[in-house]
Amino acid sequence: MFRGLIKRVVATAVVAASAFLAVVFLGLAIFYALSLAMTPLGAAAATFGLFALVALVTALVFLRGDSRDDEDEDDEPEGLLGKVIHIVRDRPVIGAVGGLGALFLLLRNPALAAIVASMVTERKLDERGYRRRRR
Numbered sequence: 670m671f672r673g674l675i676k677r678v679v680a681t682a683v684v685a686a687s688a689f690l691a692v693v694f695l696g697l698a699i700f701y702a703l704s705l706a707m708t709p710l711g712a713a714a715a716t717f718g719l720f721a722l723v724a725l726v727t728a729l730v731f732l733r734g735d736s737r738d739d740e741d742e743d744d745e746p747e748g749l750l751g752k753v754i755h756i757v758r759d760r761p762v763i764g765a766v767g768g769l770g771a772l773f774l775l776l777r778n779p780a781l782a783a784i785v786a787s788m789v790t791e792r793k794l795d796e797r798g799y800r801r802r803r804r
Contacts, residue, residue: 696720731762 703712757764775782
């Protein structure tokens, strides 16, 4: 279970790093192509403007509100866990950011990570019928 999870996290990190490097080197290629026709300062400004425009379009596409969101507000579940699941289903970007924030907190605080791991393993042991031995 943990091996598969670790493999997925590593694969996600590799893909994210590759995408980051691809964007950086795309920016460099655009800058150097524009610097052949413009001054370096103008090429830098044009490259920045292009990437700002792409970021704006991406933000507008992924974070736009739909008219059906008003109708779904009546179906919001009660309780903290139900509300969190509802938010993650409606806005997956917020869910991804929240998950990364929780992962960051767990990695920064090893004691908290140990507590969460012990809770997960204890729950799994209880489901299988194993009891904790006390000495």
